[in-house]
Amino acid sequence: xxxxxxxxxxxxxxxxxxxxxxxxxxxxxxxxxxxxxxxxxxxxxxxxxxxxxxxxxxxxxxxxxxxxxxxxxxxxxxxxxxxxxxxxxxxxxxxxxxxxxxxxxxxxxxxxxxxxxxxxxxxxxxxxxxxxxx
Numbered sequence: 001x002x003x004x005x006x007x008x009x010x011x012x013x014x015x016x017x018x019x020x021x022x023x024x025x026x027x028x029x030x031x032x033x034x035x036x037x038x039x040x041x042x043x044x045x046x047x048x049x050x051x052x053x054x055x056x057x058x059x060x061x062x063x064x065x066x067x068x069x070x071x072x073x074x075x076x077x078x079x080x081x082x083x084x085x086x087x088x089x090x091x092x093x094x095x096x097x098x099x100x101x102x103x104x105x106x107x108x109x110x111x112x113x114x115x116x117x118x119x120x121x122x123x124x125x126x127x128x129x130x131x132x133x134x
Contacts, residue, residue: 013043014058040064
């Protein structure tokens with residue numbers, strides 16, 4: 001009898017429904033999207049309900065900013081790893097997020113190129129940051 005390999009589970013939290021749709025299309029079959037939410041409070045609720053392996057998190061959302069979600073998850077010692085997905089191309093912001101609890105920083109304009117490598121790096125216990133131009 002073979003042991004079944006469990007899928008990598010993900011939650012996407014982004015108020016832009018178009019980006020959520022694109023994220024879904026980029027996910028290969030071995031990743032299971034367990035929830036897609038559109039604000040920070042719903043992100044925390046989805047993490048509590050599903051305990052996913054990965055949270056793909058936008059920084060600028062209604063009700064609760066992504067940075068507040070990261071802080072709340074850090075306080076709760078949640079094991080879900082966080083991939084920040086943002087429009088902000090700022091090295092200082094990326095470094096601050098990566099030291100405060102996020103595992104990856106992906107710029108939305110590079111999402112098609114960087115999202116899967118970021119998720120795979122995070123699953124391997126590494127950090128990832130999209131390349132930025134000065």
